[in-house]
Amino acid sequence: MDPSGSRLEFVATFEKNAAPGVFKEFDTHLAFDPEKPAGGKLDVTIKVTSADMNIADVNKEIRNKDWFDYAGFPQAEFHSTDLRREGKGYVAHGTLTLKGVKQGVVVRSPGPPRATAP
Numbered sequence: 001m002d003p004s005g006s007r008l009e010f011v012a013t014f015e016k017n018a019a020p021g022v023f024k025e026f027d028t029h030l031a032f033d034p035e036k037p038a039g040g041k042l043d044v045t046i047k048v049t050s051a052d053m054n055i056a057d058v059n060k061e062i063r064n065k066d067w068f069d070y071a072g073f074p075q076a077e078f079h080s081t082d083l084r085r086e087g088k089g090y091v092a093h094g095t096l097t098l099k100g101v102k103q104g105v106v107v108r109s110p111g112p113p114r115a116t117a118p
Contacts, residue, residue: 008046012053012067019058025050032083042080042092042107049074073099078107 008023025047032040049070051062063070080094089109096105 008044010051012062019053021051021053021062023047023050024052034085037083037085037090040080040083042078042083042094044078044107046076046078047074048076048098069099078105080107 006028008026010021010023012019012021023046027045029043030040032042048068049063051059051068053059053062062068065072076096076098078092078094078096080092082093084091086108091109092107094105094107095102
């Protein structure tokens with residue numbers, strides 16, 4: 001995948017309001033046939049310390065244990081269990097491990113992966 005053309009976004013909830021952010025550093029391993037995505041696999045390693053919520057004071061706060069706990073858990077991981085086509089894009093169901101807790105999540109791509117030259 002092309003890191004320069006990819007974004008890994010998240011939405012936190014703060015005082016019942018959506019608070020969007022982005023992880024600026026992550027590594028993705030994708031193996032699948034676009035015509036047969038069900039046999040594919042998506043693995044993502046996220047450098048949690050690269051989280052950016054676009055507000056300096058908030059970025060300082062999310063380092064703490066109440067949020068991402070950079071010191072204790074500098075990395076998160078997603079591993080797909082199911083990949084399938086949905087509309088013009090793809091959906092990966094899998095497990096996200098964040099702060100040592102595993103939770104099922106769904107990752108969506110807005111469109112098909114783009115081929116890139118080596």
